[in-house]
């Protein structure tokens with residue numbers, strides 16, 4: 226709208242990593258997500274923001290996130306599905322599943338979707354003062370890798386009020402807790 230808007234400075238990075246408290250468990254890694262983060266059951270939470278559509282094969286991202294989360298851990302995601310490889314020649318095979326299919330993939334991999342919102346109005350990397358504003362109808366979801374029997378026994382030891390639910394969870398298949406257990410724990 227104005228000359229000031231056109232010449233407004235933008236700082237990169239906007240938060241200096243060196244200003245993060247030294248006691249904070251914070252790190253950055255450069256490299257391919259699929260190759261850098263491979264340790265199974267390591268993380269309590271994975272947050273992806275405008276990221277999953279960067280994959281040539283989004284299923285590999287979903288499987289990798291599932292693998293690195295500890296049982297009971299959460300994946301939080303926000304962003305569109307504007308698949309970055311859809312229009313470029315690529316040596317690999319690429320796929321662009323729409324959200325309803327991706328949702329099935331996420332649950333087939335083993336996640337339980339605990340929160341979900343579609344058509345979330347989001348903007349990305351633009352001048353908020355510009356007369357042109359792009360807006361995404363993003364998807365936001367939180368999903369959980371189900372707790373295993375081992376995790377449930379730990380909960381039983383720490384909180385005997387969960388006993389009733391946990392006994393039912395023992396009936397879950399393949400060592401995975403049933404959905405009701407994870408739902409109960411969130412209350």
Ligand SMILES: C[S@@+](CC[C@H](N)C(=O)[O-])C[C@H]1O[C@@H](n2cnc3c(N)ncnc32)[C@H](O)[C@@H]1O
Pocket residue numbers: 256257258259273274275276279280
């Ligand atoms: C659309 S940007 C989003 C960045 C940031 N999450 C944000 O919200 O501003 C996607 C980022 O993912 C990075 N990226 C794409 N594929 C990746 C991969 N396989 N491993 C790690 N980073 C990747 C890109 O380089 C880019 O920086």
